[in-house]
Amino acid sequence: MKLCTRKICFDILNTADVTSNHERIIDKHKNFTDLNSRDKAFVKVLILTFFRWNRSIEKIINKYSKKKSEKKIINILRIAVTQILFMRTADYSAVNISVSLSKKFGSSVSRFVNAILRQVCRDKQEILKSLKREENIPDWIFKNWKKNFSSNSAVKFAHQSLKEPFLDIKVKKEFFKKKNWSKLLNGKPLFGELIRKNNSGLIEELPFFSAGYWWIQSAASTIPVTIIENYFKKGSPKVLEIGSAPGGKTLQLCENNFDVTAVEISKKRAVKLKENLSRTKFNVKLINEDFNKWKSRQKYDCVLIDAPCSGSGVINKQPDILYFKRKLNLENLISRQEKLLKKSLRFLRKNGLLVYSVCSLISEESKDIIYKILENNKDFSLLKLDGKLINNIQVKIIDGMIYSTPTCYQNKGGMDGFFVSCIIKGEKN
Known part of the structure; x- marks a missing residue:
């Protein structure tokens, strides 16, 4: 064999x-x-x-x-x-x-x-x-890391990005304190209801998978919903999620009893999302359609965008970018991100919250695009994020925007490179 x-x-x-x-x-x-x-x-x-x-x-x-x-x-x-x-x-x-x-x-x-x-x-x-580990990172990524963080940080990001990734498991809140999940899943607690373990074996064979007590979700990707949860402390806000599959953030929204409409363009990924929803016994209104072509008059309290991006923050999980030695068409990606953001703003109610996230630390598809959108849409403003809105987890907060980096929680295996920023419509009450 x-x-x-x-x-x-x-x-x-x-x-x-x-x-x-x-x-x-x-x-x-x-x-x-x-x-x-x-x-x-x-x-x-x-x-x-x-x-x-x-x-x-x-x-x-x-x-x-x-x-x-x-x-x-x-x-x-x-x-x-x-x-x-x-x-x-x-x-x-x-x-x-x-x-x-x-x-x-x-x-x-x-x-x-x-x-x-x-x-x-x-x-x-x-x-x-x-x-020299950093020689494996494409120049256009490494130079951007150096520019936006520091030379030392860029080297550390490179070292961490070449390690085999861990598997993060998000346990349902209602079951988290009822069992010893670290022992059951052979992992270690990270923060919140997250258990981190070595990425080996079949996920389906882990305890309580079929019962739907947990799902796979990277630690960094829990941040957007944590913000939404803390921003809307009461009630059941209507949330429009764009780019939903495979469903980690969708399930996290559901367990907070939010009224979720999920839009996913990929048929294959939508099938996976349906499977995860069925297994965890959650329900959403799922729209398997291109958001840019989707029409609706509905207004939402919150819009959550998981935008298509370079994936430069998850190199350890998706290292294709390191082998196929070409610079991605960032201009095309940025254009798509801008288009999603512009259309998303239309669906917000007054004082509504837009949460934008990408698994990238490249400035052009993170902070730069947010500043550009705000410059061209004067009825919207930046909600400056702080530690309270994210339950004081260990991330970098720069100018009110969140950067999860490979060196966050480094002693526990690091985090995905992930960017989150929030925009509000009008003045916050």
Whole structure:
């Protein structure tokens, strides 16, 4: 089975240039679905680990290889070096299986692969000590981090972003104090009703999953609803949520008894949202439609936007951006974000609250877009956020806007890069 999993990884890397979505690349492999859960997890970890460290790995391969090789041979080396340096695979196993993979290309190729990998094994500790983690972060992201935070912060963000992510679980409030969730889920408490655990095994097999007592939700993504909960301390406000699936924030809104209308453009993601709602026994008005084409005269007390963005704050979970070496079309993303914001303002009642969030720390799609919207819409103003509105969790608050960064709660594994800002219509009562 070891050779089979590496062969699948080899095939995946050979086709990785045709798409920028690792889930699609992995899931569409004809033999991946036949693997057991453990081997599926191994394939995903290996591919994602390579994506995270690919620039360092390329440098290492180029250092030891004195000749230019075809892509398939390089991919065998990539798979092996990833395991030798960044995974718990035994060195001899990584070398032997990779040599076996290379034999189909001839004895000279297998000798070449064997020689390079044995040199990497020999120099392993020296290589690990000399690694510059920040070299794996695209310049356009790293420079923006430096500009908006500091050089030291940018380096720390890079280091944290290359680590394998944890799994955050949000337990329903009504059940949180009734059970020892840290023990049940084999995790540790973070804040609120969040339990953090290692991201391994099948989620569906964890205790009380089918009972709907909890759901998967990153710690950072709980912040927007926490703000809404504290802002509207009484009553059951009407909330319009834009970009709802897979549903973490939607479920969090529901457990606060808010009247939720959820708009989701993706049919596939809407199905996932429906499954999560059914499992947790919550109900919302779900609209599976493009928000920009959706028409309604309804006004809402609150609009929550989870805008499409670069995803630069969740590199550890979605490292595609590190491998497909291109700068995203930020102009297009920013245009879409502006369009969502402008239309969303129409649905707010007087004194209504708009909460804008993106999983990015890039200034153009965070603070800059908020200032631009406010400049062009004088009937709206910035609600300056403070610690009380977010239950004093550990995040950066700059000019009344929230930045969750990879170094927040660093001793517990860090947080996603996440930005939240709030706009109110008219004057707050």
